[in-house]
Amino acid sequence: MKVSYYPGCSLQSTASEYGASTEAVLRALGITGKELPDWNCCGATSGHAIYRGLHQALAIRNLLIAEGEGLDLVVPCAACYNALRSTRQVLAGGDPEALRLKEETEHLLGRRYQGEVRVLHILEFLAGEEVGALLSARIRVPLAGLKLASYYGCLLTRPPRTVSFETNPEQPRLMDDLLSRLGASPVVWSHKTECCGASLSIPAPEIVCDLVGKIVLAARRAGADAIVTACPLCQTNLDGRQPEGEKIPVFFLTELVGVALGLNPHKWLRKHLVDARPLLKAHNLITASRA
């Protein structure tokens, strides 16, 4: 199987362990992830905050390049995914302003957009029928005994009609199901889709610490040993802004898939601010000798 792969900016810096673990997992499953040539930044929250239509224009350039590749586009970053998926939907719905942007960008790149490229978040890709079966067949280290809080955040779930791949976007299940498939025990908890405030993390940290504190506390209250995210902004924020005295590990989904596949996770996990290795060692999921 071959797919197009759009890492996005964070996966090459603050969340490089998300990028590295995604690539390792794809390789281990025998899937070729071909990096989208010359991709640009999606603009994240800033992309739509102060200039009208900029985030759509940035997304259209990436969609045009992806369509030229002729493969499904797999995206691990929730912000990139949200920008691509929502722009794709707006174009499909025939929004006149988006169509004008599309024509301008087509002219700039010298190719036409047909609306055929499929955009998949890494979560829905790994949980899909075909890849899910591949995954089940290759699990070598079941994550037995790990109690995990699946954290979906905003960008994978809202706006529901344009980006969500869930039956009930207020109560998402897909990550829980995938973690169960890996042998872990997802907990039932209250803050699956609450916002962590990542876009304000730098200019208004006091507000963000409050939001992160509530999410971390809710995960603890539900008995979770760790939180799992599928968004580089959520992970950086939840890992770095925990309340005084709190140290709950925050995993990227692909890191845990990698552990279950028997890959060596040390090079990913040593980048975390809250060390996640003691928890995995306590459950005999990794060995100290492989560090």
Place this chain on the structure above:
Amino acid sequence: MVELRDPQPLRWIEEPSGQPITRCFQCYKCSSGCPVAGAMDILPHQIVRFVHLGLEEELLKCRAIWLCTACHTCKARCPNGIDISAINDTLKAAVLARGLRPALPAVADFHRQFLASVEKHGRVHELGMMVAYKLKTGNYLQDVPLGMRMLARGKFKLLPDPIRGQKEVRTLFHRARGEQR
């Protein structure tokens, strides 16, 4: 107290935000679910009401539009399909386009520095963006320990990684700002 002056809805917000503002019947569902409502000076449902009542100056001066995290919880739950974060984006753009002072300058500076990095390289260079933001705001001491820990763990790429299509990306920026090319 806000003094009402011959209310005229702010029709100019409807088109750029793409939101059916007049459908709102003030059910408060948006404000009930908003994660940052506690820090806002005008609550989400009030933002829509202020648009109905033509309270333009109050909206352009408020902190709430800058505190919105664009989490879209309001949009997901609104019985009338209104995305208040899109209204907030339109208002923020208007503040900057008219040369007014943002109520939370640090938030505006963050967005500007983030986008300046994307405009320059085609991708955001996080370390360079953070340095530029600190120089702009003079907020040198904030988050230094956190930044050092992230640096020590190799979380920052030291140099930018410009794309080949930089000129294309710059053109998209010029157009979004309404500049002639």
